[in-house]
Amino acid sequence: MFNMAKRFGKEIRSAQRTGRSVTGLLVLMWVVGCGGVFTGIPDLDTPDGRVFAQRCGACHGKPFGDHGVTHGVPDPRFRTIAEWEKELLNMDRLIHEKGLPPLTEPERGAIIRYLSRHAKS
Numbered sequence: 005m006f007n008m009a010k011r012f013g014k015e016i017r018s019a020q021r022t023g024r025s026v027t028g029l030l031v032l033m034w035v036v037g038c039g040g041v042f043t044g045i046p047d048l049d050t051p052d053g054r055v056f057a058q059r060c061g062a063c064h065g066k067p068f069g070d071h072g073v074t075h076g077v078p079d080p081r082f083r084t085i086a087e088w089e090k091e092l093l094n095m096d097r098l099i100h101e102k103g104l105p106p107l108t109e110p111e112r113g114a115i116i117r118y119l120s121r122h123a124k125s
Contacts, residue, residue, distance in 0.1 A: 045079050046122050055114035056080075059107060063098075080122035088119045 047053040060077045083091065092115070099106055107115070 045077060046081075047118070048077075050118070052114040052118035052121075055111050056118040059111055059115065060095075062104070063102075080119050081124050083124055085120050085123040088123055089116075092116070 048057045057077050064077050080088070092112075096107065
């Protein structure tokens with residue numbers, strides 16, 4: 005009886021470790037992919053897409069509200085490039101207000117190129 009309980013205890017601990025490993029792997033896949041696989045946001049694995057995901061995800065990827073849900077990086081297809089250019093001005097202001105590092109010119113260029121390629125027509 006003792007050996008059976010010991011064996012089941014080992015199996016339960018092994019299953020718990022496996023569950024944590026699977027969860028960890030899924031989180032890692034999401035972080036590496038910046039959520040693009042799960043959100044359908046295009047080309048986040050390109051150089052410009054990575055800059056967009058990194059800089060925009062710094063705020064947009066954090067939980068908001070009491071429910072702890074993130075809204076992730078914005079989908080570039082929801083706005084035209086003219087709308088995005090206005091939105092970038094708003095983001096510059098918010099970045100400054102929050103005391104975050106401003107966008108560098110190379111980052112701004114990468115984000116604008118990314119948005120230009122994927123913005124709504």
